[in-house]
Amino acid sequence: MKYSFSRRIQKTPKSFIREILKVTQNPEVISFAGGLPNPGLIDTEGILRAAETVLKNDGRNVLQYSNTEGYAPLRQFIADRYKNRYNISVNPEEILITNGSQQCLDLLGKVFIDKNDAVAIERPGYLGAIQAFSLFEPEFFPIEMHNDGPDSGELKKVISEENPKIFYGIPNSQNPSGITYSIEKRKEIGEILTDSDTVFVEDDAYGELNFTGDILPPVKKYLPDLGILTGSFSKIISPGMRLGWVCAPEEIIDRISTAKQASDLHSNYLSQRIIAEYLLTNNIDEKILKIQEEYKLRCNLMTNLMDEMFPPEILHTNPKGGMFIWLTLPKNYSSQKLFEKAMDKNVAVLPGNPFYVDGGGDNTARINFSNADEEGIRTGIEVLSKIFKEWKN
Numbered sequence: 345m346k347y348s349f350s351r352r353i354q355k356t357p358k359s360f361i362r363e364i365l366k367v368t369q370n371p372e373v374i375s376f377a378g379g380l381p382n383p384g385l386i387d388t389e390g391i392l393r394a395a396e397t398v399l400k401n402d403g404r405n406v407l408q409y410s411n412t413e414g415y416a417p418l419r420q421f422i423a424d425r426y427k428n429r430y431n432i433s434v435n436p437e438e439i440l441i442t443n444g445s446q447q448c449l450d451l452l453g454k455v456f457i458d459k460n461d462a463v464a465i466e467r468p469g470y471l472g473a474i475q476a477f478s479l480f481e482p483e484f485f486p487i488e489m490h491n492d493g494p495d496s497g498e499l500k501k502v503i504s505e506e507n508p509k510i511f512y513g514i515p516n517s518q519n520p521s522g523i524t525y526s527i528e529k530r531k532e533i534g535e536i537l538t539d540s541d542t543v544f545v546e547d548d549a550y551g552e553l554n555f556t557g558d559i560l561p562p563v564k565k566y567l568p569d570l571g572i573l574t575g576s577f578s579k580i581i582s583p584g585m586r587l588g589w590v591c592a593p594e595e596i597i598d599r600i601s602t603a604k605q606a607s608d609l610h611s612n613y614l615s616q617r618i619i620a621e622y623l624l625t626n627n628i629d630e631k632i633l634k635i636q637e638e639y640k641l642r643c644n645l646m647t648n649l650m651d652e653m654f655p656p657e658i659l660h661t662n663p664k665g666g667m668f669i670w671l672t673l674p675k676n677y678s679s680q681k682l683f684e685k686a687m688d689k690n691v692a693v694l695p696g697n698p699f700y701v702d703g704g705g706d707n708t709a710r711i712n713f714s715n716a717d718e719e720g721i722r723t724g725i726e727v728l729s730k731i732f733k734e735w736k737n
């Protein structure tokens with residue numbers, strides 16, 4: 345059958361990660377390819393208690409339609425958390441609850457991007473953002489990532505020459521590279537964007553997973569009117585409940601709300617009520633600390649094993665949090681080949697090329713450390729190191 349699909353969907357890249365995850369779902373495979381939070385850290389008992397309470401006490405309401413912006417006590421909780429964690433003052437009216445933070449990217453695309461508009465994005469950049477924005481047919485301008493964040497010279501040039509509608513970035517433990525922007529870089533981005541027409545979409549999916557204790561202010565602190573923060577409950581409570589949020593000036597929230605009404609009326613209200621109940625009746629700091637400690641252990645184990653076993657020409661980042669480490673192989677190595685060789689030994693890694701909107705990155709790979717257990721990490725890194733030692737181009 346030949347269907348007349350829109351040009352827009354035909355031009356949107358298929359999520360390569362979803363394709364790879366299909367291959368790696370075999371339980372015998374040690375997968376460093378995906379990006380799943382550790383299932384052992386999902387508090388099923390706590391969620392069950394919260395669900396029981398809201399359903400028993402207010403069942404007819406929690407199963408009813410609700411408003412587009414989201415449950416007010418949940419928006420208040422998020423505003424209070426920004427104050428306590430980042431010392432930024434946000435009004436609950438500047439927060440809108442979404443179906444996962446992924447939906448923020450779709451809504452921001454609807455609100456800001458017309459066909460052929462310029463969009464600046466980190467290089468490598470988050471595949472989910474590339475995919476979400478691609479549906480609005482922008483022209484992407486990649487900004488090279490360094491160990492302290494995006495290249496300022498390139499950013500200045502793109503801002504002044506291309507006047508992008510959006511600059512999208514992940515300052516905390518970036519997906520895919522694991523890089524965290526330095527404080528200087530955050531201030532500099534604020535300076536570069538001030539007085540421009542570009543909003544900075546600051547995806548903070550991993551801010552709460554910083555396991556170093558060195559918490560840096562979001563770029564929004566230096567860019568109150570042009571800063572849009574997105575956040576998620578996926579990595580700290582549950583990805584399956586699909587709840588995230590966007591925090592932006594009210595004028596922007598108003599437009600997002602219109603786009604969201606057209607999309608889905610409102611986010612899953614039952615999930616909102618359960619998560620709000622959970623947050624108000626549990627010590628969330630304690631729960632997050634536990635996740636940070638577990639991920640720190642796994643990340644340190646992995647990078648230490650890499651230092652011990654990998655040949656010195658294989659480079660890796662040293663994340664301060666999040667879920668990913670980035671490998672850079674020598675220029676003439678192919679990470680697609682690494683993927684194939686590792687899959688032969690039942691270990692999965694994610695080739696880095698799809699994270700580059702302009703091609704390249706063929707010698708890079710993303711390694712997830714949150715999902716495998718200690719034994720899996722030891723075995724998997726051993727397999728990769730053997731592959732590197734025997735590598736022939």
Ligand SMILES: Cc1ncc(COP(=O)(O)O)c(C=O)c1O
Nearest residue numbers: 444445446470519549576578588
């Ligand atoms: C950087 C980043 N942003 C957004 C998301 C989407 O997450 P969710 O929709 O579950 O909040 C992810 C998921 O892995 C991510 O890595």
